[in-house]
Amino acid sequence: MTWVRQAKQYEAALINDLNQIVRIPSVLDPKTQTTQTPFGIDMIRALSKMEELANRDGFRYGRVDNMMTWIEFGPADAPESLGILTHIDVVPAGDGWLRQPFNPEVLDGLYFGRGAADMKADLMSAYYALKMLADQGRILKRKVRLIIGTDEENGWRDMPRYLAQEGEPTMGFSPDGAFAVVNGEKAFQTVQLRFPSISEGPYILERFISGNRANVVPGEAKARINVPQGMLIAADFADFLEQYPFLEGNVQQVNETVRLTLFGVQAHGAYPADGKNAGTYLAHFLQQYPFGGDAQAFLNFLGTTIHQDIYAKNLGLAYRDQEMGALTLNIGVMRYSHRGQGSILLNFRYPQGVNLQAIITQVQRHMGELAAEVTNVQAGMPPHLVATDDELVSTLSEVYAAQTGQYLPPRTSNGGSYARLLKRGVAFGGQFPDVKVTSHQANEFTPVANLTRSMAIFAESIWRLCQ
Template structure:
């Protein structure tokens, strides 16, 4: 049986885009301030989950909502289960958008919205790939379980809860539509380590507070500090003007406040797995402040940030750099900065993507030797390195379909980003970004190419069918 999956996608273009728009209009950022028993990550992720499951029920699937942590539906029959794992939560929109991040808009063929490429757009393309198989009634010998989570961008507590409470066996193999084509069959380990500092101040200038970053897996777009003591606004403005002239890649401002003078530096956000693609507003702010007479623990906080973290994405200055021939370099994103004068526990969150051959404990021991750091703690949740060989039938099948649709040669990729593909021993990430695509995940003005979404949907349809027919 020969099916023209591209033609089948073309028949469903309008309905695919309509469904995607309705999902993108939901602000599904995690909001712990509104979290409760019914909304484990806040109301937004729950709303997106309920909307997606209602859509699946509309299309004839029987769905399961696992206590608003995650949900799934199944299609087909057979003893083997193909798992498809996607997520409906998004990182905070942040600032600097040319459009409303939750009012999707197509401009010059690009769909702008938070979640358009990570991961609502690819999720919808994959959903329609499976829908085509169902609509056509194609014969299958395996079962598909389509799982959507609501906490992928934070701690993966959704999947921890799902596997404990879903009441079904884990899929035998599967993929996540949350990365790149041709395939991601290797993922580095992922751990956040926290540098802790005390809160004393000394010197002629006091650092009242320093804050930067929204999430550990995002490059801080901006950071702000409040200064007091022997310093005035004009002095700060003059110094900042000189600093910005020397560093035109960032912008900044000075503002008088009741508790002191506020200084802000604005850079550019990026995904924490590719920190070199961003401009870290927090490390630039520390680099600016380091020339003032700030002493005590505040000085140690600034020195680590300005001298050891600024423009070092592989941990070389920290002494934790590591290379593996298959998985490549360790990378580091300095993601969240919090200092408050007098506080007993101030922190810098460092998100590491590490290859096989090193581990969080080894990194921790090195970081504990840093001057001014009182202790180093590890995040409760992390991931070890993951790899599926190229000769695995899952990988071979997915690459074969990709090559058929694109005419391009498939090849393996190992990334620093973490996807739900690693939830399964035989799990990978598959699409939906094509080679040479502009990656705007976790950035302002996130967008995806509309035609690429349709191309991806056709690839997903045929790939799923080849895996379960």
């Protein structure tokens, strides 16, 4: 019996267990953060559920600082190990869902729910790959650890703690990318622009809000403005929406106060071309009016300088490396409050040949009238590359080709996975090339058939790497 047919027998059980994980809204929650719940109570609930499954199925397991859970199979005293690096946290659901994001459903062969693509489904496929090998009584020479984090979508404060306490696996892969093998990952860095926000002139920008994560293309933007008496902008906004049919929005006006809401297309910030940034589109609309002071500078920067500029050409940062590809830019968070503090978060993904200082310098040079201080808000990650002739890369490539009948050469990704924290770590699955990418988007889904397709690929890969 083939790996695929063996895995298919586990489909119903896999979906049942996956449902339990997806129902837990494991989003970073500052309101319930304590020393015992470092990223919120729902993260602990999610880790506990995985430990419950591990206990049920007879695996060894443990926890690190209430940030990570590991589940182990194979000889405990093996000198070499294979790590499967995953995370159970997800980004906020956001707007635009046609179904409840934390009430998973299967419709027309598709599994819907937050985490279906990134990455609870792939976590469960990897877990069931271990379960199938254990059920078959397979004897491994390397120890395998499924390592589950809770801060991948935010500050990556978890995996370094694990590696410091438990040590680095000999090699590893993270099913947090795409098939076949992603042996290179671009650097990523978020920089913040902070500036005064005092409006002047006949139009006053009272408030502007869009986005809540640097690594997500914002799908919604809101603004509140004061306009001169008798001025109506509803007709202009209607014309704007007609010009851009992929956008939706509404406008409310009471006397001189106007409230605007614009809906774009949310997407993963690693691939900004997949989304329509509601924040920069709303700024693009508003900049036609005579705002003054910091408001006009803010709107011009968002609405012209970096609007639709995913390769940062207008910032003087257009750069492409032959091996790793082009630098990209996502504008993830935009805030403006009259007589307060404004800020913008820019998330860059870049190949070898670019560095943080060059990014900061070029942003400073191209801010126009925006009087902003530019700083990096957290430690970024350098470019990561594993040689194509490494045993890890070649074996995973061979398994994927054997099971799918299609060889795909190793490649570089804009995304960032925990695999980059290992000297010999690559991203591997579970996004198949023929499936729409819905990570971080509303109505996130994965085909049901791919749950066990991924499981079969992971199972054979583990077996071959650990013989």
